[in-house]
Amino acid sequence: MPSAAERTRTLVQSTCSSVLLIPGVDAAPWDQLMPLTRSVGPDGDLFLELPADSPAVRTATHAEDDELTAVLEITDVAPVSVPHRIRGRAWVSGWLTTVPGLSGPGRMTLRLETGEAYVDDLWGAEEVEPEEFRDAAPDPLIEYEAELLQHLHAAHGEQLATLCGLLGHRTVDHCAARPPSVVPLALDRYGLRLRLRLREDRGQCYDARFEFPAPVRDVNELRDAMYTLFEAAAR
Incomplete structure (x- = not known):
């Protein structure tokens, strides 16, 4: 599985979407505190571009001689x-x-300047040290x-549903429901995660993780890995 540091860097x-939280600036509209761009420098520091008239910029400019603490909060929403x-x-918090x-x-x-980081996602909640984040x-x-x-x-809903066959007989019965009982939720170099809705009337669902034979490095290797998964489900 990806490490907590890798997951944080990925986000x-x-x-x-992200928002910059600064003590005393919480009354400002959130859209004025959302960075236009984000990047990570070689030392693990974040570089955030904001409108010049943003309250965050004004506060940072006036606090040059003091340590101004801030937290960048990132929210990951499924694209489907x-x-x-x-x-x-x-x-990610720091100065x-x-x-x-x-x-x-x-x-x-x-x-x-990264002081500490924390991630809470589909894998769990973990702290991340600045050096781990940097590397x-x-x-x-x-x-x-x-x-x-x-x-x-x-385009591949029916093929995704066949992956239920890799999870055991009881799950096969649940996955026989009409789409969208199986929805692709997350994808990384190690594998694919699906969300399975078992009882639509109650909204119950759970996740299933399908690991690739080996970590993929690009889209071409991903295509081969997905083919291997579908081939295994078709047997």
């Missing part, structure tokens, strides 16, 4: 319609300063995950 470098759609959250000259007109870059790499499928899940949901 930080994804397109998930599924019960309990929030897949996880991550928090905020301005970095003039990195952004174009009307924007300002803020540097969040981790995001999942190689992060750029394509949303599109791939949407494609699987729209």
Whole structure:
């Protein structure tokens, strides 16, 4: 499974929504505290680009001589319609300063020096040390995950349902229900996670994880891994 540090880096470098939480600035509208872009520097610090007139920028500018603490909160929402759609959250906290000259007109870059991080997602809740966050790499499928899940949901629903056959006889009976009883929920280099709705009248569901024979490094290897899964389910 991906480590907590890898999962946190993946969320930080994804397109998930995020908000910058600063003590005393919580009254500002959230859309004024949402970074326009996010990136991670070689030392594990976050570089957040915001509108130059954002309350976060003003506060960081006026606090240059003091330590300004802040937390970047990231919310991961499944790109397909599924019960309990929030897949996880991550928090990176540290000290905020301005970095003039990195952004174009009307924007300002803020540097969040990483002090600690925490992730609470489909794998569980874990703390992440700054050094672990710095050294981790995001999942190689992060750029394509949303599109791939949407494609699987729209074009390969019947094939996804056949994967229930790998889970045992009792699950096969549940998966015989009409779509969308099986929905692709998450995808990473290690495998595919599905959400199975067992009783639509009660909204009950659970997740099933299907691991690839080996971690994939790109979309081409993912295609082969998915073919292996479908082939195994068809036997």
